[in-house]
Amino acid sequence: MALSISRTHGLIKDALDYRAARQDMISSNIANADTPFYRPRDIRFEDALASKAADLLKKDSDNLALAQTDGAHIPLKNEKGSYKPTTFFRDGHMARNDGNSVDLDVETTEMSKNSIMFNALIQANKKSSAIFKSVIEASQKVN
Incomplete structure:
Protein backbone atom coordinates (compact mmCIF):
# COMPACT_ATOMS: atom_id res chain seq x y z
CA MET A 1 0.00 0.00 0.00
CA ALA A 2 1.40 3.38 -1.00
CA LEU A 3 1.53 6.23 1.47
CA SER A 4 -0.40 9.26 0.31
CA ILE A 5 1.00 12.55 1.55
CA SER A 6 -1.99 14.59 0.42
CA ARG A 7 -4.96 14.40 -1.89
CA THR A 8 -3.02 16.22 -4.58
CA HIS A 9 0.17 14.16 -4.32
CA GLY A 10 -1.08 11.84 -7.07
CA LEU A 11 -1.73 14.88 -9.22
CA ILE A 12 1.97 15.81 -9.12
CA LYS A 13 2.86 12.26 -10.13
CA ASP A 14 0.46 12.38 -13.09
CA ALA A 15 1.78 15.79 -14.13
CA LEU A 16 5.34 14.44 -14.06
CA ASP A 55 -12.67 16.27 -8.73
CA LEU A 56 -10.06 15.78 -5.97
CA LEU A 57 -10.73 19.14 -4.39
CA LYS A 58 -14.51 18.86 -4.91
CA LYS A 59 -14.72 22.11 -6.79
CA ASP A 60 -17.76 22.87 -8.88
CA SER A 61 -16.82 23.01 -12.51
CA ASP A 62 -17.69 25.87 -14.81
CA ASN A 63 -19.72 23.52 -17.00
CA LEU A 64 -23.44 24.04 -17.32
CA ALA A 65 -25.41 20.98 -16.25
CA LEU A 66 -27.74 19.56 -18.89
CA ALA A 67 -31.27 18.55 -18.01
CA GLN A 68 -32.82 15.40 -19.51
CA THR A 69 -36.48 16.38 -19.81
CA ASP A 70 -37.68 13.22 -21.55
CA GLY A 71 -36.82 9.57 -20.98
CA ALA A 72 -36.32 9.14 -24.73
CA HIS A 73 -33.46 11.65 -24.81
CA ILE A 74 -29.96 10.30 -25.19
CA PRO A 75 -28.40 10.44 -21.73
CA LEU A 76 -25.37 12.61 -21.14
CA LYS A 77 -22.22 10.52 -21.07
CA ASN A 78 -20.40 10.88 -17.76
CA GLU A 79 -16.75 11.34 -18.63
CA LYS A 80 -15.47 11.75 -15.08
CA GLY A 81 -12.74 9.31 -14.32
CA SER A 82 -11.43 9.43 -17.89
CA TYR A 83 -8.56 11.77 -17.24
CA LYS A 84 -6.76 11.18 -20.50
CA PRO A 85 -4.45 13.52 -22.35
CA THR A 86 -5.05 14.13 -26.03
CA THR A 87 -2.41 13.97 -28.72
CA PHE A 88 -2.62 16.20 -31.75
CA PHE A 89 -0.61 17.34 -34.75
CA ARG A 90 0.99 20.73 -34.21
CA ASP A 91 0.36 22.43 -37.52
CA GLY A 92 0.50 26.06 -38.49
CA HIS A 93 4.07 26.11 -39.72
CA MET A 94 4.96 26.20 -43.35
CA ALA A 95 5.93 22.83 -44.71
CA ARG A 96 9.20 22.66 -46.55
CA ASN A 97 9.53 21.32 -50.07
CA ASP A 98 9.70 17.76 -48.69
CA GLY A 99 6.39 18.23 -46.82
CA ASN A 100 7.99 18.25 -43.35
CA SER A 101 6.60 20.95 -41.04
CA VAL A 102 8.95 20.57 -38.04
CA ASP A 103 10.30 23.96 -36.92
CA LEU A 104 13.40 23.40 -34.79
CA ASP A 105 13.02 26.81 -33.11
CA VAL A 106 9.51 25.93 -31.94
CA GLU A 107 10.53 22.44 -30.84
CA THR A 108 13.53 23.60 -28.80
CA THR A 109 11.44 26.35 -27.21
CA GLU A 110 8.71 23.86 -26.27
CA MET A 111 11.35 21.47 -24.91
CA SER A 112 12.82 24.24 -22.74
CA LYS A 113 9.39 25.22 -21.38
CA ASN A 114 8.57 21.59 -20.68
CA SER A 115 11.90 21.07 -18.86
CA ILE A 116 11.29 24.12 -16.67
CA MET A 117 7.81 22.86 -15.75
CA PHE A 118 9.16 19.35 -15.05
CA ASN A 119 11.85 20.76 -12.74
CA ALA A 120 9.30 22.96 -10.97
CA LEU A 121 7.12 19.90 -10.32
CA ILE A 122 10.13 18.00 -8.96
CA GLN A 123 10.92 20.89 -6.60
CA ALA A 124 7.28 21.10 -5.44
CA ASN A 125 7.27 17.38 -4.77
CA LYS A 126 10.53 17.61 -2.79
CA LYS A 127 9.18 20.53 -0.78
CA SER A 128 5.93 18.77 0.16
CA SER A 129 7.85 15.59 1.02
CA ALA A 130 10.29 17.57 3.18
CA ILE A 131 7.40 19.12 5.13
CA PHE A 132 5.87 15.68 5.67
CA LYS A 133 9.24 14.28 6.77
CA SER A 134 9.82 17.13 9.24
CA VAL A 135 6.42 16.51 10.84
CA ILE A 136 7.26 12.81 11.30
CA GLU A 137 10.69 13.61 12.75
CA ALA A 138 9.20 16.21 15.13
CA SER A 139 6.59 13.74 16.36
CA GLN A 140 9.31 11.15 17.04
CA LYS A 141 11.22 13.62 19.24
CA VAL A 142 8.17 14.32 21.37
CA ASN A 143 7.68 10.68 22.34
Whole structure:
Protein backbone atom coordinates (compact mmCIF):
# COMPACT_ATOMS: atom_id res chain seq x y z
CA MET A 1 0.00 0.00 0.00
CA ALA A 2 1.40 3.38 -1.00
CA LEU A 3 1.53 6.23 1.47
CA SER A 4 -0.40 9.26 0.31
CA ILE A 5 1.00 12.55 1.55
CA SER A 6 -1.99 14.59 0.42
CA ARG A 7 -4.96 14.40 -1.89
CA THR A 8 -3.02 16.22 -4.58
CA HIS A 9 0.17 14.16 -4.32
CA GLY A 10 -1.08 11.84 -7.07
CA LEU A 11 -1.73 14.88 -9.22
CA ILE A 12 1.97 15.81 -9.12
CA LYS A 13 2.86 12.26 -10.13
CA ASP A 14 0.46 12.38 -13.09
CA ALA A 15 1.78 15.79 -14.13
CA LEU A 16 5.34 14.44 -14.06
CA ASP A 17 4.28 11.45 -16.17
CA TYR A 18 2.62 13.74 -18.72
CA ARG A 19 5.62 16.06 -18.81
CA ALA A 20 7.90 13.06 -19.46
CA ALA A 21 5.60 11.88 -22.27
CA ARG A 22 5.63 15.38 -23.77
CA GLN A 23 9.43 15.48 -23.61
CA ASP A 24 9.56 12.18 -25.51
CA MET A 25 7.15 13.49 -28.12
CA ILE A 26 9.13 16.70 -28.65
CA SER A 27 12.34 14.66 -28.91
CA SER A 28 10.66 12.52 -31.55
CA ASN A 29 9.70 15.65 -33.49
CA ILE A 30 13.30 16.88 -33.42
CA ALA A 31 14.59 13.45 -34.46
CA ASN A 32 12.24 13.48 -37.46
CA ALA A 33 13.15 16.99 -38.60
CA ASP A 34 14.49 15.58 -41.88
CA THR A 35 11.80 12.93 -42.47
CA PRO A 36 9.72 13.75 -45.56
CA PHE A 37 6.03 14.55 -44.87
CA TYR A 38 6.48 14.33 -41.09
CA ARG A 39 4.07 16.44 -39.04
CA PRO A 40 5.09 17.38 -35.49
CA ARG A 41 2.94 15.97 -32.69
CA ASP A 42 2.21 17.25 -29.22
CA ILE A 43 0.21 16.22 -26.18
CA ARG A 44 -2.38 18.29 -24.32
CA PHE A 45 -2.93 17.21 -20.73
CA GLU A 46 -3.73 20.41 -18.85
CA ASP A 47 -7.51 19.88 -19.21
CA ALA A 48 -7.21 16.32 -17.87
CA LEU A 49 -5.21 17.52 -14.86
CA ALA A 50 -7.63 20.39 -14.21
CA SER A 51 -10.58 17.97 -14.26
CA LYS A 52 -8.81 15.60 -11.90
CA ALA A 53 -7.85 18.47 -9.58
CA ALA A 54 -11.43 19.76 -9.52
CA ASP A 55 -12.67 16.27 -8.73
CA LEU A 56 -10.06 15.78 -5.97
CA LEU A 57 -10.73 19.14 -4.39
CA LYS A 58 -14.51 18.86 -4.91
CA LYS A 59 -14.72 22.11 -6.79
CA ASP A 60 -17.76 22.87 -8.88
CA SER A 61 -16.82 23.01 -12.51
CA ASP A 62 -17.69 25.87 -14.81
CA ASN A 63 -19.72 23.52 -17.00
CA LEU A 64 -23.44 24.04 -17.32
CA ALA A 65 -25.41 20.98 -16.25
CA LEU A 66 -27.74 19.56 -18.89
CA ALA A 67 -31.27 18.55 -18.01
CA GLN A 68 -32.82 15.40 -19.51
CA THR A 69 -36.48 16.38 -19.81
CA ASP A 70 -37.68 13.22 -21.55
CA GLY A 71 -36.82 9.57 -20.98
CA ALA A 72 -36.32 9.14 -24.73
CA HIS A 73 -33.46 11.65 -24.81
CA ILE A 74 -29.96 10.30 -25.19
CA PRO A 75 -28.40 10.44 -21.73
CA LEU A 76 -25.37 12.61 -21.14
CA LYS A 77 -22.22 10.52 -21.07
CA ASN A 78 -20.40 10.88 -17.76
CA GLU A 79 -16.75 11.34 -18.63
CA LYS A 80 -15.47 11.75 -15.08
CA GLY A 81 -12.74 9.31 -14.32
CA SER A 82 -11.43 9.43 -17.89
CA TYR A 83 -8.56 11.77 -17.24
CA LYS A 84 -6.76 11.18 -20.50
CA PRO A 85 -4.45 13.52 -22.35
CA THR A 86 -5.05 14.13 -26.03
CA THR A 87 -2.41 13.97 -28.72
CA PHE A 88 -2.62 16.20 -31.75
CA PHE A 89 -0.61 17.34 -34.75
CA ARG A 90 0.99 20.73 -34.21
CA ASP A 91 0.36 22.43 -37.52
CA GLY A 92 0.50 26.06 -38.49
CA HIS A 93 4.07 26.11 -39.72
CA MET A 94 4.96 26.20 -43.35
CA ALA A 95 5.93 22.83 -44.71
CA ARG A 96 9.20 22.66 -46.55
CA ASN A 97 9.53 21.32 -50.07
CA ASP A 98 9.70 17.76 -48.69
CA GLY A 99 6.39 18.23 -46.82
CA ASN A 100 7.99 18.25 -43.35
CA SER A 101 6.60 20.95 -41.04
CA VAL A 102 8.95 20.57 -38.04
CA ASP A 103 10.30 23.96 -36.92
CA LEU A 104 13.40 23.40 -34.79
CA ASP A 105 13.02 26.81 -33.11
CA VAL A 106 9.51 25.93 -31.94
CA GLU A 107 10.53 22.44 -30.84
CA THR A 108 13.53 23.60 -28.80
CA THR A 109 11.44 26.35 -27.21
CA GLU A 110 8.71 23.86 -26.27
CA MET A 111 11.35 21.47 -24.91
CA SER A 112 12.82 24.24 -22.74
CA LYS A 113 9.39 25.22 -21.38
CA ASN A 114 8.57 21.59 -20.68
CA SER A 115 11.90 21.07 -18.86
CA ILE A 116 11.29 24.12 -16.67
CA MET A 117 7.81 22.86 -15.75
CA PHE A 118 9.16 19.35 -15.05
CA ASN A 119 11.85 20.76 -12.74
CA ALA A 120 9.30 22.96 -10.97
CA LEU A 121 7.12 19.90 -10.32
CA ILE A 122 10.13 18.00 -8.96
CA GLN A 123 10.92 20.89 -6.60
CA ALA A 124 7.28 21.10 -5.44
CA ASN A 125 7.27 17.38 -4.77
CA LYS A 126 10.53 17.61 -2.79
CA LYS A 127 9.18 20.53 -0.78
CA SER A 128 5.93 18.77 0.16
CA SER A 129 7.85 15.59 1.02
CA ALA A 130 10.29 17.57 3.18
CA ILE A 131 7.40 19.12 5.13
CA PHE A 132 5.87 15.68 5.67
CA LYS A 133 9.24 14.28 6.77
CA SER A 134 9.82 17.13 9.24
CA VAL A 135 6.42 16.51 10.84
CA ILE A 136 7.26 12.81 11.30
CA GLU A 137 10.69 13.61 12.75
CA ALA A 138 9.20 16.21 15.13
CA SER A 139 6.59 13.74 16.36
CA GLN A 140 9.31 11.15 17.04
CA LYS A 141 11.22 13.62 19.24
CA VAL A 142 8.17 14.32 21.37
CA ASN A 143 7.68 10.68 22.34
